[in-house]
Every structure is written in structure tokens, then in C-alpha cells.
Amino acid sequence: MQIEEMELYGRKNTKVFAGERPKTIGEVLQNSLEKFPDKAAVVTEERALTYSELDARSTVIAANLQKHCSVEKGDRVAVIVGNRYHFPLIVFACVKLGAIMVPINVKLTADEIGYIIGHSDVKALISEADHFYKIEAIQEQQPQIIPTEDHIFIIDGVNTFETLLQPSNPTTKVDIDELDPAFILYTSGTTGRPKGAVLSHINVIHSLINFQLTFQTTPDLKTLIAVPMFHVTGLVGQLLHMIYIGGTAYSMERYQNKIYIEYILTYKINFVFNVPTIFIMMATEEEFKNNSFDFVTKVAFGGAPIYQQTFNMLKEVFPNAELHNAYGSTETTSPATLMPVSYSESKGTSVGPAVPVADIKIVNQNGEECPIGEIGELYIKGPMVIKEYWRNPEANETSFTDGYWHSGDMGYVDEDGYFYICDRKKDMINRAGEKVFSIEVEDMLKKHEYIKEAAVVGIPDPLYGERVKAFVVIDHFTEADVPSIKEHCLKHLAKFKVPELYEFLDELPRNASGKILKYTLKNRRN
Template structure:
């Protein structure tokens, strides 16, 4: 694994893997060469070998060219976890088009903004979402501007793109060319379109391979959406890069997910911790052996010690890897190595080999080991820019480092611990409270399944701590008991002053807790 340096996106001294594929298309062409007739993708309804995926994506690419799509044009896709999704990933890559995967759960107005902002020439939509997407396309002016809409299983059908009636001219791809625009969740303000380049994606799949030590025996099951960076890069493209098989489900359902793992002997799992917690409540999960699982990865929210212990017991032969990253880092910025001390299980691991991460205080000074500050991240996996957003580009990058907005520490062995989102830190009369610290303590109580902590307005202290807790056996009479539990581990000013029982925590498509939604609820009740 040789590493060299290059200038990338105008940024100097970027560490890169010396021997690397130059474009996403090489992931598939190499796979065809080595594993042609092996199943590459298996959805709930279709199976595609590496060769079939290559052939179909070439046909779709040629027909997109016939429809007027050129290098750099955007192709929007409102598609769930179906076989058409990976076909479009490689079809767009072959002609240099930029794929814009759109969250199928978004409301019409949200899709309208993304279409209006990214200006796609083609929109591909799954039939059940056609009505809201057509409305969004009309409202954004996309159709009037000449965008063509192809509906999967509808009238102007996607199948027409899979008919052999055009000759493909593959585009000359530069590593810095955009491959995807992924719109961030937009928990505050308008979502930003992160431009993932070919070199970003290539380094991310290589980072996963080298740290997780994955190979062509890997079988993963994607239950998170493929339009999210973990499903797209951490699973789909990563597993195809190593020559494995990607299984997928349209929607996560606990029992069905467990059954699929058992049926197909899935040996590489990658989920937010919540899914693993849900799995552990199932009798089917408790009564079966999962000793065939080799790799278990988790990220997107904190891992608690008791969740880690459960994973260790449930998957006795698996390597457990915490992962930290974002859309802007094309998935991983830090990964847990294959072996690590038990004392570091709540760490998100070390920076990947090509990453440069520093912890910065509020004055712009680099922190010493153990001091808390914001993570600044640099490397070939960090996106070049936000699409058509000069203001965000100016405020989000300094000397090639992306400002993560996450607060954390790095210990003297290089392990990183995420303490909080910068915007989620609670300020009570000048005392800084990390919500994750309080959540960790609440989660250690046997009756609490999940917890989320926010700051709500207080006329005296500015903010006070409120906890939302999930637990089937909890009722308001237990709040004093939970307070007492917190007092054993936390300073008095960190103990929640208010509690609220909630059936489930609100999450975005990537599984991250929507604290803004909780703040609205908390604020309304406090008004």
C-alpha cells in the first residue's frame, strides 16, 4: 500500500494511494475480468452477475447519450434499493454524467429544490414516487427546461433505456471529475449538494478494503438506502471493488432482515447502531447462531458499551469496526482497525491512511492530545466543493481542510472520540455540556433502549438539559429514578432537568437523530 502526494482540487500535499483505479468504471471492468459470471447484485426481485451489470449499464449509458446526455450533465434518480440503481451508477460513470441520487422519502417541495438546484437533463423515478416527482419537476421548471422523465414500470419507461439500439462512446474521465452529487440531509436550512469525484470514491473503497481486510468472499446486505453515502460507497461500491456480492432490501424490516442474513449467510454487516439494537430484540436473532459473520461495521451515531458487548456476543467470529465519516468525506474519515484495546471501543478509530485530521479550538489553534475541539479533515476522500454554492465553499474549507462541525478529541495513540455536534453542545450558564456524554449515561440504564439529549431555553441559565428516552417499560413515575441514575455519573449541572418518553427517535434517511425536530418539540412544550 504505497502512498504518495499530489495536488488535488487546488489543494497541496494531499496523500493518495499510488496504485489506484482512475475511475469508478474500473471497479466494474476489473470485476467483470475476475468474476464475470458471479452474482454482483441481488435485490429482492433481480440478480445481476458482474457481466450482466456491465452489459446493462453500457446499454443504458449509450441510450442516455442518444437522449443528449453529455459529460458533466446531471442525471437525477429517485430510486430505492432496486437493481436499476447500480445500473445507473455505472451508466452515468461510463459517459461522465453526474448522478444525483435523491432521497425517496423527501417531500415534493424538497425534491423541487434539488431538481431546481442541480438542473438534471434526465430524471429517473420509481413508479410509486412519480406523482410527487412530476409535481416537483414542473414546479422547479425542470420539464419546461427540457428535462426528460423516465418512469420505472410506468409510461415513459426506464426499460427503453435498456434496449440495445445505440452505440456507446465511453467518455474520457479525469479523476477530479464529479461522479455524484449527494444532497446533505438539510437538518438546518437548505440542503447542500456535495460533489463526490471519482478520486474521492476510489480512495474510500480502498480505505475500507485495507482497514477491514475485505475480499471476494464478502456478502453484504444493504438495508440503508443506496442513495446515502454508506449504502452507496461503504457497501455497494466497496463490496463490488473487492469482488463480493451485494444483497439489498427495499425497506428495513427487522424480522425480514434477520431472515435474509440467515438465508444468504451474509457475512458483512454495516448499519447504524439502532438497527443492531432492534435486531437484538428479536427472538429469531436470540435463538440463532451468527458465527458465519466475518465483519460488523457501525457508524452514524454513537456506539454504547452495552451495544458493543451485545455485538461481540452475537457475532463471536466477527471483527467489529466503528466508522466515522460524512457525505463530505465520501464515507470514512476514521475507521477502527482489525485489532484494538477493549478500552477504546467507544472510539471511532484512527484516521484512514490518506487522511490528515486535526482538532481545532474555537480560536483556530490546534489542540493537544486529549483537548476537545472541532475536527478538521483533509485528504483525497474530501469532496472538492458543494454544487453551485460559493458561500458554503468559502465557509466550509480552510487550507484544504473541511470543517466537520463535530467536536471530539484525539488521544496520544491517534484514536478519535466524537463528543458532539458543534451545534448540539448545550451551554448552561457558561458550562459546556456534551449531549453524547449524558446520552451514554442514560443508555447504561437497563430500562432505556435509546436516548437523545438537547438543550431547551431557560430564562435563568440560558439553556437546560432535556432528555428524550425510549423504553417500553418506562413511565413518568420513573423520571426521578433516571435523574438519580444520572447523578451517580454526572456533575449536577449535566443531569437532565426534564424528561420525555417517546416511542421512537426521529431520524433522517441515514439513521442520524434529528435533534432539530426534538428541539422544536421540546421548545413548543416549554413555551
């Protein structure tokens, strides 16, 4: 596909795919519907949806959202739903209305969900019944931010989601532009509050094309989504990627080692895409060791560092598969770099070259571009990079320079254009693909009545990549206080953010200017 340059979001000389690319996510579905109407598009543990069913049912949901809630173009629809068949239906219902879907991590607490709902100012809310108690808690504390009762739809519960599946008059036609927003995905924020990354249609379309061109994916592929669909990898890298190429996206609601392996074997899943943690967990099962996976043709991994021994294990277990490392973020609508179909073994731990339409440069602390091989921060530009964070002018001001998004990741590029990620500039912890910003956890720890100071770091872990460890300064501490600290955190933070390890100090190490030396803490030995 040819590449041309255009001005995008005021960013001059942005590379884009020229020619007959889809303009909207709705077109992506329509294109595959025309070719594969009776083929399974999505297969969940509850039911399967053909391309025709996905299209027809999402159209009905769109019509009912318009009828019951007056959802219009640009309105936000919050969705607290896991990997169930309802999720892709809601995706395309919102797309057809020009509404902005706000997928929310189902693991978040009522406090965290309440912030996202209030900040995005949603017009309608769809949730699983398992999470309705969180909505009730928000209603009790902040009733003004929750949509009215007739704008709330619960799957398997009161105000039933089935209302949205009842036959209805067709939707009023909506004109949607490729620059219009499609999703707001909230990411952890360095100020303790998450930021809403606004993904537009043009962002998503370019990521789908980047995946297809680099991985050379075809309609015969089947993937199994074990990561949440409310994360960018599950949403874009797997679900929408499969819809774009006319493949089939299988999914499981909760990851379980044995069941995941059984699904791969039963359904002959030939495109496996996961965080390295899941591959490591799979390797502990006898069923994984005792079966052949020679039918798998593509294996992709990202979201956390890949270690050489894990890479070697993947080559052995999937002998006929191309191995693709991937690097990206919510702000780059998934991939910024991808390993191609073939490459030298010496580059096995690289995250690959930039995707075809990306410009990536390595920048030092003075804002100057680094020479080849020198470590600096990755600045990323391209049509897959978001225009902005939702209602966050401060983050928009500090996160972009001349059209380049500041990734906060430290790395270098070699003479062949392959990128390597060395460390993170930001104080972010990556626990099995879930992102935790230390300042958010530290702020919560310091609200505990007995804690004077706190510093949180990621400690390397062979299974999860990193675990959350807290160093705290506290008076009159005894081991009996640890449960109360954890309980305090669990009231306000998702479980994966709560520190698993604690060390108690008389004071935190600091440099001459008073800054906490987290490097010292990371390398501390009890």
C-alpha cells in the same frame, strides 16, 4: 499500498495512494468483471445481476441516455429510486457517460425534491412510479425546472424505464479523469437548504481503498444493504465497496427486522454494516436471539454513536466477527476514521484512527490545534474529502481552511491516535442515521400562522439515537393544535424531520446576547 503526496484541488501535500489504483469508478467494475464475470455482483429482492450483466445492462442504459436525452459528460441525472436493481445499473450507466448522478432521498417531499432538481439543473430524471406524484406536483408549481417529458423515465409506470433497456448503438467514447465529479449527494444545510456535496472519482476510489485496507476485505464477502443506496454508506461503504473487492451486495428495499435477520441467515451474509439503531432493533427479535451468527466475520457500524452495551451485545452475538466502528460523512465520501482489525477493548467506543490517507486535527474555537485529550472540532483533509459544494460559493468559503474540511463534530484524539466523538458543533439531529438540521425544521414551524418562536433539539432515544423535539411559543394553545402543526410540517418536510415531541413555553431561554440556550432545552425536564 504506498502513499505519496500531491497537490489536489489546490490543496498542497495531500496524501494519496500511489501506484496501480483505479482512476475511475468504471475501472473498478472492469477490474472485478475480468476476475468474476459470472459471479453475482448485486442481488435485490427483484433479481440478481452478475458482474457481466451489471456491465452489459449499464452500458445499454448509458447508450440510451445518450441517444434519447443527449446526456453528455458533466450533465446531471436525477434519480429517485430506492434499493432496487435499477439503482446500481444507473450508477454505472452515469459513470460510463461521465455524467453526474444525483441520487435523491425517496422520503423527501415534492418541495424538497424540487429544490434539488432545480439547483442541480438536471438533464434527465429517473424515478420509481411511487414517487411520480411528487414530480407532477413539481411540474405544476415549477415546470421550468423539470426535464422535458421525453427525458423522464419511470420505473413501473408511464415513460417507462424499459425504454433505457432496449438494445441501442454503443455510446460515444468519453474520456473521464479521476478529478471529474461522479455524484452530487445533497446533505442538510444550516441555512435551511441542503448542500450538494460533489463526490469525484478520486474521492470514491480512495474511500474504497481505505475500507479494503483497514477492514482487510476479500472477494468472499457478502453484505446486506438495508440503509438506502442514495446515502453515502449504502452507495460507497457497501455497494461500491463490494464491487471493488469482487464481493456480492445483497439489498432490501425496505428495512424490516425479521426479514433482515432471515436474509442474513439464508444467504450467510458475512459482512454486516449498519447504523447502531438497526442492531438494537434486531436484538428485540426472537429469531436473532435463537440463532447462531458464527459465520459473520466482519461487523461495521457508523452514522450514530455506539453505546457500550450495544458494543458488548455485538461481541456476544457475532463471536467470530471483527467489530469496526466508522466515522465519516458525505463530505468525506464515507470514512474519515475506521477501527482496524484488532485493537484494545478499552478503545471499543472510539471511532478509530484516521484512515491511511487522512490528516485530521482537533481545533479549538481560536483555530489553534488542540493537544492530545482536549476537545475541539475535527478538521479533516485527504483525497476522500470533496472539492466543493455544488454552486454554493458561500459554503465553500466557510467550510474549508487550508484544505481541511470543518466537520462540525466535537471530539478528541488519544495518545495512540484513536479519535472519539463527543458532540456536534452544528445543530444537527441524528435520527436513526437520517440527518436533520434544526434550523430547517424551525424555519418551517415559524411559518405556522400561530407560532411566534420555535427551537428544535434532539432528545436521546434508546432506539433511534435521537428524536426530534420542538419547543414553541404560541398563543392560546390547546392540545388540539398539535395535529395541525404536524400536518403543516408534513406538507413541506420529510416525515423523519417532523417533530415527534412538543413542549409549549411562554418564552425560549436565552443568554445575555439573545441566543437561544439549546443546552438548557436539551436538559429540560417537564
